[in-house]
Amino acid sequence: MKSTSKANNIPDPTKAELEILQVLWEFGPSTVRFVNDKLNEQRDVNYTSTLKQMQIMAEKGILKRDESQMKHIYIPVEAEQKTKGQLLDRFVNTLYKGSASQLMMQLLGNEQTSKDELDEIKKMLDQLTDKK
16 A cells, blocks of 8 residues: 555545544535534534534544635545545554455455445456556
């Protein structure tokens, strides 16, 4: 796996920050109220907690805040795929010593993998081998 160092030095998001990012990635730039409402569909979250968390995320450089309107709009700095890729790289490097194959063997050995999912994985592997 590749190195997890980030050129722009944005810290990895915490679990709570990832929940906020998930909302922003799914629905696009949003107000704190909107993000808080979406988080409350999963569990009780205080508006002031969401506000403070998003302000901290803006200070850390994880979010940008658009103050051009009366309501502040928050926008993720990094694309979803980039952030997930960096977190996955760190996870694989930490738990599987950088071996993607060890991770895949662990995942595929999991009894929750359906036949349809295995068929899809086989197709993907065939496509990857055809490219080489």
